[in-house]
Amino acid sequence: MGVRFLHAADFHLGSQLAAGRGESTDHDETLESAVYTAVSRLFDLAISERVDFVIVAGDLYDTDSRSVRANAFLEEQFARLAEREIPAYVCYGNHDPVADAPTYVELPETVYEFDHEAPEEFCFPNADAPEARIWGQSYRDRHESRSMYRRFTPADDRIPNVGVLHTGLNPDGRRYVPVGRRDLAGKDDIHYWALGHVHDARVFDDEQPIAYPGVPQGRQITEPGPGGALLVELDAAGSCEMEFVPTSPVVWRSVAVDVGDESISSIPDIERHIERSVDDLAATTDRFDGTSVSVRDPEWEVDGYVCRWTLTGNGPVHETLGADPEAVYELTRRLRRTLAGRRPFVWTEAVRDETGPPIPAIDDLRGTDRVIDEFLALADEFDDAARDRFRDEVGMLWQPVDDHEEGRPDELALTDDRLDELVDRARERVLGELARRRAD
Structure with missing residues (x-):
C-alpha cells in the first residue's frame, strides 16, 4: 500500500x-x-x-x-x-x-x-x-x-x-x-x-x-x-x-561577468556586455545531482529574474569604475531601465565591482623579473592534483552551512567550482599587483 x-x-x-x-x-x-x-x-x-x-x-x-x-x-x-x-x-x-x-x-x-x-x-x-x-x-x-x-x-x-x-x-x-x-x-x-x-x-x-x-x-x-x-x-x-x-514566479541569479577585454572601457560597453548574458538565465536546477530526484520541466512561465552582476577581469574598465564613486550606481540605474522591459523581466538587485587593472599576458611576463618568475613557479605547482589534495585535506570545513539562520546574510557556500574561481582570482590579483609595482 x-x-x-x-x-x-x-x-x-x-x-x-x-x-x-x-x-x-x-x-x-x-x-x-x-x-x-x-x-x-x-x-x-x-x-x-x-x-x-x-x-x-x-x-x-x-x-x-x-x-x-x-x-x-x-x-x-x-x-x-x-x-x-x-x-x-x-x-x-x-x-x-x-x-x-x-x-x-x-x-x-x-x-x-x-x-x-x-x-x-x-x-x-x-x-x-x-x-x-x-x-x-x-x-x-x-x-x-x-x-x-x-x-x-x-x-x-x-x-x-x-x-x-x-x-x-x-x-x-x-x-x-x-x-x-x-x-x-x-x-x-x-x-x-x-x-x-x-x-x-x-x-x-x-x-x-x-x-x-x-x-x-x-x-x-x-x-x-x-x-x-x-x-x-x-x-x-x-x-x-x-x-x-x-x-x-521570480528567480534569483548571481552572475559573474568577465569585462576584462580591452574593447570594454565605458559604462555603455559594460551594459551591452551584460545584456548578452541575459539569454543564459534560463530557470534550471542542478541541486539533485547524484540523487534519485527528478526535476520537472517548469510548466509555469517565469515572470522575471532578480540578478546580482559581479564584474570580473583585468582591463581598462577597472579604471572607469574606480574613477568615480557614482559609476557603479549609474551602471545599476541603466541596467534597471533597459533590462526591466524584457519578457521575462530582468531586475538588477546590485552590481559588484571585482575588476582589476590591466596586466600583461602571463607568457609575456615570464623571464622579465625574478620575483614574478618565482611567483609563477609557485602558482604552477597548485595544479589540478594539488587542488584535489587540498579539498581532501580540508574536508568538511568547506561543506555548505546547513542552517541559514546561523550564517551571515551574504555568505555563500564554497563549492568546488567556487574554490577554483577563488584560486584563479587570487593568482591574477597577486600577479597584477606584482606587475604593477615592477612597472612603477
Missing part, C-alpha cells in the same frame, strides 16, 4: 523580496506578491496532481505575529484542499512558533496542526483504516532545543510512516531542533523524513529519504534558482519516487 503527497515548507508568508528597489517599477506587483503567488501555485499543484495529502514542515509565516493577510490567505488555500477532501498536516517552526501565536482566522478542520508540547500522530485517511501515519511536533518557542524525533514511535511499519521536523540537522546545536542526519537515518520505522528550515532544496538518500523541499520562492540572493516543492510517492516496502516541481 502506498501514498502520494506533496512535501512543502518555509512559505514565510508576510515577507518581501530583498530586491534593492529604491524606485517604483512596472514589476512592483509581481515582486511584492511573489511569495504568495508561489505558495498559491503549490496548492494548485496539490489539486491538479490529486495528491492524498499535503505536508508543510514549518515556517508558514515569516514572524510569530502572523499577519492578518497571511492568515486569511492560508485559510483560503487550505479551504481549496478541503473542498477536494485533501487533508494537510502542518508543523510550525522557529519563525511561527505556537506559544502565544495570534490566530486571526481559523483554518479548516482538514488541516491537522501538530502539537507543540509533545509529538503527535495523525493517520491518513483515519485511524480506523490507516493508509499512512504522519508524525510531527511544532515549535513551542523560537529557539527550540528539544530533538523531538526520539518520541516518534509508530506502532509498526506495515504502512508508510512519515516524520515531520523543522530542523537544521545540527546535532551539536542548542536550537532549531538539534538532531543529526545519522540519527534520523537510524529510525528504521520512519520511511520518509519531511524536513523544513533549510531554504535550499536537497535530498539525502540514506536508508530512507531525508528531504528538504526548500523555499517555494527565494527572497534574497542567498536563495538562488527556482523554488518549489517535492511530489512524493511512498510505500512501506521502501520504494520512494520523488520529483521536484518548481513554483517560483
Whole structure:
C-alpha cells in the first residue's frame, strides 16, 4: 500500500523580496506578491496532481505575529484542499512558533496542526483504516532545543510512516531542533523524513529519504534558482519516487561577468556586455545531482529574474569604475531601465565591482623579473592534483552551512567550482599587483 503527497515548507508568508528597489517599477506587483503567488501555485499543484495529502514542515509565516493577510490567505488555500477532501498536516517552526501565536482566522478542520508540547500522530485517511501515519511536533518557542524525533514511535511499519521536523540537522546545536542526519537515518520505522528550515532544496538518500523541499520562492540572493516543492510517492516496502516541481514566479541569479577585454572601457560597453548574458538565465536546477530526484520541466512561465552582476577581469574598465564613486550606481540605474522591459523581466538587485587593472599576458611576463618568475613557479605547482589534495585535506570545513539562520546574510557556500574561481582570482590579483609595482 502506498501514498502520494506533496512535501512543502518555509512559505514565510508576510515577507518581501530583498530586491534593492529604491524606485517604483512596472514589476512592483509581481515582486511584492511573489511569495504568495508561489505558495498559491503549490496548492494548485496539490489539486491538479490529486495528491492524498499535503505536508508543510514549518515556517508558514515569516514572524510569530502572523499577519492578518497571511492568515486569511492560508485559510483560503487550505479551504481549496478541503473542498477536494485533501487533508494537510502542518508543523510550525522557529519563525511561527505556537506559544502565544495570534490566530486571526481559523483554518479548516482538514488541516491537522501538530502539537507543540509533545509529538503527535495523525493517520491518513483515519485511524480506523490507516493508509499512512504522519508524525510531527511544532515549535513551542523560537529557539527550540528539544530533538523531538526520539518520541516518534509508530506502532509498526506495515504502512508508510512519515516524520515531520523543522530542523537544521545540527546535532551539536542548542536550537532549531538539534538532531543529526545519522540519527534520523537510524529510525528504521520512519520511511520518509519531511524536513523544513533549510531554504535550499536537497535530498539525502540514506536508508530512507531525508528531504528538504526548500523555499517555494527565494527572497534574497542567498536563495538562488527556482523554488518549489517535492511530489512524493511512498510505500512501506521502501520504494520512494520523488520529483521536484518548481513554483517560483521570480528567480534569483548571481552572475559573474568577465569585462576584462580591452574593447570594454565605458559604462555603455559594460551594459551591452551584460545584456548578452541575459539569454543564459534560463530557470534550471542542478541541486539533485547524484540523487534519485527528478526535476520537472517548469510548466509555469517565469515572470522575471532578480540578478546580482559581479564584474570580473583585468582591463581598462577597472579604471572607469574606480574613477568615480557614482559609476557603479549609474551602471545599476541603466541596467534597471533597459533590462526591466524584457519578457521575462530582468531586475538588477546590485552590481559588484571585482575588476582589476590591466596586466600583461602571463607568457609575456615570464623571464622579465625574478620575483614574478618565482611567483609563477609557485602558482604552477597548485595544479589540478594539488587542488584535489587540498579539498581532501580540508574536508568538511568547506561543506555548505546547513542552517541559514546561523550564517551571515551574504555568505555563500564554497563549492568546488567556487574554490577554483577563488584560486584563479587570487593568482591574477597577486600577479597584477606584482606587475604593477615592477612597472612603477
